Amino acid sequence: MDVDRIAAQSQPYLLSLFRFITGLLLFQFGVAKLFKFPAVEMFAEVTPLSLFGVAGMIELVLGGLLMLGLLTRLVAFVLSGEMAFAYFIEHLPHSFFPLVNDGTLAILFCFACLYLASAGGGPISVDAMRRA
Numbered sequence: 001m002d003v004d005r006i007a008a009q010s011q012p013y014l015l016s017l018f019r020f021i022t023g024l025l026l027f028q029f030g031v032a033k034l035f036k037f038p039a040v041e042m043f044a045e046v047t048p049l050s051l052f053g054v055a056g057m058i059e060l061v062l063g064g065l066l067m068l069g070l071l072t073r074l075v076a077f078v079l080s081g082e083m084a085f086a087y088f089i090e091h092l093p094h095s096f097f098p099l100v101n102d103g104t105l106a107i108l109f110c111f112a113c114l115y116l117a118s119a120g121g122g123p124i125s126v127d128a129m130r131r132a
Contacts, residue, residue: 016069016122019076022112023066026079030060051089058082066116069125073117080113 033043033056046052058079065075083106091103098104121127 012123015119016124019069019072019116019121020067023063026059027063027067030056030063034060069121069127072121072125072127076113076116080110080117083110083113
């Protein structure tokens, strides 16, 4: 069994799965911030036009587009910037160390989206259907 061949064949489909899961996770943050579902104490006081509210709108809409794989490169690039902004505005002032300032997830999302901005949406995406 040639593991490298199997990995190479599955890579495009795993990229599509990675894109979908990343979008879903960002989408859930938007839903929690804007619709209070599920109820998370950290987002209880978020109003739509606050900094967290605007971030929630971005995560809801762009996370949904990322799940669909529509305009993947542009959407992922904007989300990467949003996550970098979130890290520097919300987390870094508390501590330099991501483990201490709870910024690990923001950094992971930032670089996951940056990768998707480079790699694209994969074969199972609206972008791929539009190209065909």
